[in-house]
Amino acid sequence: MKFxxxxxxxxxxxxxxxILHALIPLPVPASIYGLVLMFAALQSKIxxxxxxxxxxxxxxSIMPLLFIPSTVGLILAxxxxxxxxxxxxxxxxxxxxxxxxxxxxxxxxxxxxxKKGKKND
Amino acid sequence: MTEISDFxxxxxxxxxxxxxxxxxxxxxxxxxxxxxxxxxxxxSCTFIIIFLVVLKIPYEKYLAGAxxxxxxxxxxxxxxxxPLYRQFSKLKENAAAIVLGILGGILANAFFxxxxxxxxxxxxxxxxxxxxxxxxxxxxxxxTNQNGGVESVTILMVSIAGNMANIFxxxxxxxFKITEPVAxxxxxxxxxxxMGTAKAFEMGxxxxxxxxxxxxxxxxxxxxxxxxxxxxx
Numbered sequence: 001m002k003f004x005x006x007x008x009x010x011x012x013x014x015x016x017x018x019i020l021h022a023l024i025p026l027p028v029p030a031s032i033y034g035l036v037l038m039f040a041a042l043q044s045k046i047x048x049x050x051x052x053x054x055x056x057x058x059x060x061s062i063m064p065l066l067f068i069p070s071t072v073g074l075i076l077a078x079x080x081x082x083x084x085x086x087x088x089x090x091x092x093x094x095x096x097x098x099x100x101x102x103x104x105x106x107x108x109x110x111x112x113x114x115k116k117g118k119k120n121d
Numbered sequence: 122m123t124e125i126s127d128f129x130x131x132x133x134x135x136x137x138x139x140x141x142x143x144x145x146x147x148x149x150x151x152x153x154x155x156x157x158x159x160x161x162x163x164x165s166c167t168f169i170i171i172f173l174v175v176l177k178i179p180y181e182k183y184l185a186g187a188x189x190x191x192x193x194x195x196x197x198x199x200x201x202x203x204p205l206y207r208q209f210s211k212l213k214e215n216a217a218a219i220v221l222g223i224l225g226g227i228l229a230n231a232f233f234x235x236x237x238x239x240x241x242x243x244x245x246x247x248x249x250x251x252x253x254x255x256x257x258x259x260x261x262x263x264x265t266n267q268n269g270g271v272e273s274v275t276i277l278m279v280s281i282a283g284n285m286a287n288i289f290x291x292x293x294x295x296x297f298k299i300t301e302p303v304a305x306x307x308x309x310x311x312x313x314x315x316m317g318t319a320k321a322f323e324m325g326x327x328x329x330x331x332x333x334x335x336x337x338x339x340x341x342x343x344x345x346x347x348x349x350x351x352x353x354x
Binding site: 006007010011013014017026027028029030031032034035036037038039042043049052053055056057059060062063064065066067068069070071072073074076077079084087088090091092093094095096097098099100101102103104105106107108109110111112114117118 | 130140141143145156162163165166169170173174177180183184187188190191193194195196197198199200201202203204205207215217218219222225226229230233234237241243247249251253254255257258259263264267271273274276278279280281282283284285286287289290293294295297299300301303304305307308309311312313315316318319322329330333337340341344
């Protein structure tokens, strides 16, 4: 029964997210509204962590599996992609490496500057 | 042969079954070979594609069984709120660093794609489809459609970015000397959305939570930043 309650809360939050997505004219997907709502409910203590944690941890543990259907779906798009696929691949690989490098180092630099600032206080 | 593919096409469990079996096999291969490019997601999808093409099973028939996994994407994103809540003190402490890091990543991505498209003489429709490559699929598709791009190009790019973060996440952190757990997580999530986050959770809960947060922040900041770039080509 515990799992029924936990998954109900999780899916209900998704559903409310879908309603918000339909009502608010922004390119924000239902899942992001759901994430924010769930976080707000936990943070404001409207809902205890013990009401959702097991279902959430279960679903997070199988996360990589969930990308299989959409990745396999790329076979449908092959006709459109084949003209430039090599350029797209290069842009994707080099671009992702660059984004990783910049994001990681900017974050790390600011964290270290703030740590030093705190020590000097 | 046609009888087999007819049977499989009409089976209700086939799509889900082949997805799980291939992923399980791919995980075993990864464990045995320890070769980084044999990432379970990439290997299992290759197996499935070969299987579908050889047996001439249409993708729609496969999806009929596999859409259970597809559906779980939304609850999974919502579930990211839980590690985020557990790690909230880390988030508050590093809020400025996280936002600046993500913004840096978004700008690096946009300038790089602009430069490459200029260099390769890629059309505007394809350029705007490449721009949202490092954000979560639903936001990326919405942005592409809004700017008159090609949806399948965006899906391909989002998938490449995700696989890059998923395969190389840990290696990149070591190679680039990114040692702060928060920075590792933010880099994974900003580069490879949920696929990167799956990898970040392998590093630890702090990394996973920060990566999950970056999916949302990076997606929303991209919505704000992108209009400045779409008209450049």
